[in-house]
Amino acid sequence: MPIEVSVDPDLCIGSGDCVRILPAGFRIDEAAGVSRPLLGVEEADPELLLRAARTCPTQSIRLVTADGRVLHDSN
């Protein structure tokens, strides 16, 4: 089941932890200094998505299932 992934750009500090954990799912927008989810990230391994979200130092990543269940909320 696809998972909606979003990154709050006001909270993100561009640590790059999400990119290290899931390089196919995130990239750093160097101009803004923040992480952006990539196309197709919704199909990524949910375990890795959760690890990326939990590891994020500012808890900027929000994960929501297709049926609206919040797997991980941003701060």
Add this chain to the structure above:
Amino acid sequence: MSDDLLTTYTATITFDRYDEIRDALFDTNLSRSFDKRSYQAGNIRDGVVSISHGSVHRARRRVENTQFRPDVLRLYERDLFPQVMRDLFDVVIEGEEADLYAVGELVSVVLASRRAGIEYDPSSIDELRELVHAVDVFSQGSAILDAKDPDAVRDLVRATYESFERDFVRPAWERREALIERVERGDLSREDLPHDILTVLLLHRGDAQLELGDDGRVVREVATYLQGGTHTSGQTLVNAIDLIFSTESSIEATLARLTDDVGFAQRVVHETLRLRPTTPKIKRRAEADTSITGRLIPKDALVVLDAATANKDARYFGAAPERFDPDRTVADSVPRWGLSFGAGAHQCPGRSVAGGFPVPDDFEVGDEHVFGLVALMLQEVARRGVRPDPEHPPERDLRTERFTRWRRYPVRFTGARSVTAPA
């Protein structure tokens, strides 16, 4: 909170469980802004990233984190550091006896300077020693809450900022400003600018969110990165060797394994950080009422996070958590270094420089993995046959309450100089 120089804390609350501390480190109501006398209003830590809070902190980290991208880390670890390290070891280890802490700091300060944007004469070991002295002073300043004589530390840090700015920061600053002007005129590509903290601060100084209008803040920020990049590496190198020397298993066998296996060297570093955190007790102040795992924290409470105890939680680090065991099994979701690099927004930005990337629970890593500079230093001292010095016992740094800090660590090197390339 009163406007007096010193904050009056409404309570002091201590946590020592891993999960509680992790929650606290992610709580945005807990800040690193403590008493104004030590940290604010023209004082020694005024405005540095590690004590800033909220939007200013995030804006600063966005800019500074650009210097810690994986490709930059790999460049340092694979191309720059090994040769610099071997050359310096040859110079600073004169004869068989040496102070391992001094050696570790001298080697670390070279790359920390480069990352911070400090320029010095590479042929002058005296300039490197001056920088190491500045790092020692700034380290006392950064740990002022645990200093035994904080007024003396404040005076010393202020005086050192003056000479540090004059001798090291200003020349680098002027050169970078000239380069940035060339970029603005179109005479130079932005890509050709130096890749360091001072350069990115100068490039983004006009951004009001960063609150870098005051020159002193830029100097202190650069000093913060120089200190952080040097001190933790030097202390961790010594603590790793001390743990190896103190553990019942054969020193020779452990050193041989270190030499042959950089993955093992990295796990030794992580295990050392877990047992000997550079900051054993992390402190925070409550900016507003909050709660941690159901416990109320009133506004202006001092919150003490006992990372050294939490790092020995058997639920996370397995049986005999107090034992030095670099091969212990730890779940992928838990950093092997525990809480020693912090967590949350203030997590150490240079953690991957010193400690590399996290190690998976099966120890298998790919080609992109970064092992960290302390692991490489550890391999180098192992190759050179480091042994305890039976005639000169090591000395802890008694100027601070932090039990993990050393002032001198005499050792003997029984191996060859100019050794083989790292594994």
